[in-house]
Amino acid sequence: xxxxxxxxxxxxxxxxDRFIHETYTAxxxxxxxxxxFGFSEGIWKQFAELGWLALPLPEQHGGIGxxxxxxxxxxxxxxxxxxxxxxxxTVVLGAGLVxxxxxxxxxxxxxPSVAEGTLxxxxxxxxxxxxxxxxxxxxxxxxxxxxxxxxxxxxAVLDGAAADQLIVSARLANNGSGSxxxxxxxxxxxxLTLADYPRLGGGRACNLTLQSVRVAAEAMLGGDTDATPAxxxxxxxxxxxxxxxxxxxxxxxxxxxxxxxxxxxQFGRPLAANQVIRHRLTDMSVQVDEARSxxxxxxxxxxxxxAERGRAASGAKAKIxxxxxxxxxxxxxxxxxxxxxDELDVGAxxxxxxxxxxxFGGSTHHYRRHAALSGRPV
Amino acid sequence: MDMTFGxxxxxxxxxxxxxxxxxxxxxxxxxxxxxxxVFSEPEAGVPWQRALNAKGWGAPGWPVEYGGTGWTPxxxxxxxxxxxxxxxxSPTPMGVKMVGPVIIGFGSxxxxxxxxxxxxxxxxxxxxxxxEPGSGSDLSSLKTRAVRDGDEYVIxxxxxxxxxxxxxxxxxxxxxxxxxxxQQDGISFVLIDMKSPGITIRPILxxxxxxxxxxxxxxxxxxxxxxxxxxEGKGWTYGKYLLEFERGSGIASAKLRKALHRAAAFAxxxxxxxxxxxxxxxxxxxxxxxxxxxxxxxxxxxxSALQNGQNPGAVSSILKLxxxxxxxAVSRLAVDVIGTDGLYVExxxxxxxxxxxxxIPEDELAVMPTHLNGRAYxxxxxTSEIQRDIISKLVLGL
Numbered sequence: 001x002x003x004x005x006x007x008x009x010x011x012x013x014x015x016x017d018r019f020i021h022e023t024y025t026a027x028x029x030x031x032x033x034x035x036x037f038g039f040s041e042g043i044w045k046q047f048a049e050l051g052w053l054a055l056p057l058p059e060q061h062g063g064i065g066x067x068x069x070x071x072x073x074x075x076x077x078x079x080x081x082x083x084x085x086x087x088x089x090t091v092v093l094g095a096g097l098v099x100x101x102x103x104x105x106x107x108x109x110x111x112p113s114v115a116e117g118t119l120x121x122x123x124x125x126x127x128x129x130x131x132x133x134x135x136x137x138x139x140x141x142x143x144x145x146x147x148x149x150x151x152x153x154x155x156a157v158l159d160g161a162a163a164d165q166l167i168v169s170a171r172l173a174n175n176g177s178g179s180x181x182x183x184x185x186x187x188x189x190x191x192l193t194l195a196d197y198p199r200l201g202g203g204r205a206c207n208l209t210l211q212s213v214r215v216a217a218e219a220m221l222g223g224d225t226d227a228t229p230a231x232x233x234x235x236x237x238x239x240x241x242x243x244x245x246x247x248x249x250x251x252x253x254x255x256x257x258x259x260x261x262x263x264x265x266q267f268g269r270p271l272a273a274n275q276v277i278r279h280r281l282t283d284m285s286v287q288v289d290e291a292r293s294x295x296x297x298x299x300x301x302x303x304x305x306x307a308e309r310g311r312a313a314s315g316a317k318a319k320i321x322x323x324x325x326x327x328x329x330x331x332x333x334x335x336x337x338x339x340x341x342d343e344l345d346v347g348a349x350x351x352x353x354x355x356x357x358x359x360f361g362g363s364t365h366h367y368r369r370h371a372a373l374s375g376r377p378v
Numbered sequence: 379m380d381m382t383f384g385x386x387x388x389x390x391x392x393x394x395x396x397x398x399x400x401x402x403x404x405x406x407x408x409x410x411x412x413x414x415x416v417f418s419e420p421e422a423g424v425p426w427q428r429a430l431n432a433k434g435w436g437a438p439g440w441p442v443e444y445g446g447t448g449w450t451p452x453x454x455x456x457x458x459x460x461x462x463x464x465x466x467x468s469p470t471p472m473g474v475k476m477v478g479p480v481i482i483g484f485g486s487x488x489x490x491x492x493x494x495x496x497x498x499x500x501x502x503x504x505x506x507x508x509x510e511p512g513s514g515s516d517l518s519s520l521k522t523r524a525v526r527d528g529d530e531y532v533i534x535x536x537x538x539x540x541x542x543x544x545x546x547x548x549x550x551x552x553x554x555x556x557x558x559x560x561q562q563d564g565i566s567f568v569l570i571d572m573k574s575p576g577i578t579i580r581p582i583l584x585x586x587x588x589x590x591x592x593x594x595x596x597x598x599x600x601x602x603x604x605x606x607x608x609x610e611g612k613g614w615t616y617g618k619y620l621l622e623f624e625r626g627s628g629i630a631s632a633k634l635r636k637a638l639h640r641a642a643a644f645a646x647x648x649x650x651x652x653x654x655x656x657x658x659x660x661x662x663x664x665x666x667x668x669x670x671x672x673x674x675x676x677x678x679x680x681x682s683a684l685q686n687g688q689n690p691g692a693v694s695s696i697l698k699l700x701x702x703x704x705x706x707a708v709s710r711l712a713v714d715v716i717g718t719d720g721l722y723v724e725x726x727x728x729x730x731x732x733x734x735x736x737x738i739p740e741d742e743l744a745v746m747p748t749h750l751n752g753r754a755y756x757x758x759x760x761t762s763e764i765q766r767d768i769i770s771k772l773v774l775g776l
Contacts, residue, residue: 290673370668
């Protein structure tokens, strides 16, 4: 057991922090918001050149073989900069599913292109009726000769419009007793309709409808086995990554609020001269510290057995979700009226933290999942 | 970075388990499980400390040359976790964790040679003379006075909240040796023999019904001048050094986890009507467990930083703040779990000396007194409000 970062991890943190600090300005975010996919192709290319897209992918398929800790280091920096490039959707979720569940020929065909920045993926899983229940999938896959026919609807597909291929989850309809499968579906497949929208806090997302979308049998990701364990594993790693991203946002908000309360004067003295303000800032910084610990824990347990991994991931999501709301709401509160305007970026962090809390289920859901995984009847 | 144990760590874990199996007697275990105070009674704490000392584990945090173990952070974590899990006694920290480091850091060679072995062996049982009736959070306003008279100091005044003063034969105390413009100056750190003429001890019962703390009065108490530690007037510096130990020492998460496991066991028993079936209780268990997970990770991060020679900074105040809050949340949860059994008042103390069976399951006896006494956690060693002041100063630069 050792929690000392390696030299490589230290260097990665330095270069990620430097890149975000120098490049990822408010101006760039403004520019990205106007881009068709909500991010900058140039920055995405730079991510590839820096080796960040290859970072967690397996070495035999063009990757660097890093793990959840390395992803967490990047994501924390992304959180600081409110990065909108589709790292979570393409690398953590998309490539993560291919690496976890895909056949060797699929890994060989897809992962090197992800690493090079020439292929983008998205994970189309959530459905309206499911809310945060990963197991609830009503989309169906009906076998028809050498093909599968997909029908259903998906919501909140992160960066779906920017993806070359969507990984769509569906339950087998006419064989395999409703077992879960994943299918690689080209974004321009016939019968696939995207309703693309700008996402709260930056980036884009879409809802999908699949009407008799026909894909070849080889488009099934992996062998003919249930994909639920792979989905749970990859979503848990995504929760760890998102937790690290939230830490970056919470730290930045706390820093900004601290700076503001030191200079903003009312009644002839800085806001921070008041004990009630100092203690509020203290509680914010304690929340950041605890969030940092939980994000690290989720990353360190990302490859543990399913229950241990799930408890760490849900524990992080639940606790950080609660802490993130506190930090975000208090940051707005302590900035006063200006905090509610679009003229400061405090609101941008607030919105992105709300998106964090919403995605893959909020604190209540994850405390309940943690309890269930701990054998507590809920 | 990883959280898994290597071969050497697994072997050490086994060594700790073997040691506990060989040395933790059923009496000690029972005394600890029925202990509603912050620290164990001497009858449990002293034999345990002596067993640790015989093994060479009497003071893991001390420098190796004085008897420390030189453990890695992982070893310290394993040791604390195994001890908490097994339910070993919690001796008071006043000797090993508090006065020991001050004597090592600032004491004379004679003081080191004389006192350090006696701390390790529990030949001396220490109490702490810091707070006074008029000096709580504002500790440096203390008024107990020591006046130099030849080779002696003459002490007059009073100390309060003195844990185990009624058991102790030695006290380390902060006393005023001169009046200076800054109230932190003119304070000295002295060692007092509790058998000295002129000392009176008044027991103070806490709201849980336990006698753990006292008020101590000094009327012309004479101590040898050689019992001054370090320099006269520098006591505040030494005392602050020690408070950092009090706030940041050890690994509290393991004990909190044990307390949560006990609450969970109550919740799963028929005696509580299986309180765990209440989803609200189940969710609160998970909330507490996640809070403990976060605390544990922070403690491990601090241990790693220390091992790499980094200063963890004000994080000891963050740990103190969160440990006390989580402790209270867990004890409140346990009270909610046992329901009406919490109404039963058992006046016998210590609880492990109880002979007749109580009206409620015996293992629930300590739950309510623990909760009541535990309200002190956010007060002693610097209140939560003081911790927030410290954090705002050191972490936030306010």
